[in-house]
Amino acid sequence: GNSVTQMEGPVTLSEEAFLTINCTYTATGYPSLFWYVQYPGEGLQLLLKATKADDKGSNKGFEATYRKETTSFHLEKGSVQVSDSAVYFCALTDEETSGSRLTFGEGTQLTVNP
């Protein structure tokens, strides 16, 4: 079956530091890959997505590249802000499922200190 593995957290950074959150996946076929963000006490919001190999998703300074050869979709940001403090989830949907039935990673808590 499908699975997603994220780097263990929590992650604590100073403002303007570089961020990487690792995500690897196991899937049959060619999944679509997503990063969602969850702010305290709220639901999830889509941060970015990529639907095929070598695609790069980007939004709000965050980027992730779909690497089929390493089955990875690592999230990066060059300079984090205090407002980026949240939980980040990597997720996938497989090509055999219509709609958006998601398989999630465990989530990574990010705290950015001023």
Add this chain to the structure above:
Amino acid sequence: DGGITQSPKYLFRKEGQNVTLSCEQNLNHDAMYWYRQDPGQGLRLIYYSQIVNDFQKGDIAEGYSVSREKKESFPLTVTSAQKNPTAFYLCASSTLRENTEAFFGQGTRLTVV
């Protein structure tokens, strides 16, 4: 504004009682989903529905039930058979297009007392 509304935000239940969580969407999405979130475990799929009057079990359906009588609504009942119901419950919806993203509600935090 279009979106997904979950209610209530906080819910307390005594052991042995059933409780129903509400989820309504005005995005005209065909598919709706219920996920359970526990600390350190990500989100796990409970049930999903792609059409009115039809739904499928997800990975952790035991102790839960759903209905889909209207396209806009997908209520989740947590029954007394659910052994550990205290959790954060998230409802989502999407189109049926391939490679599409899901839109999430604000969640309901259920606590069994």
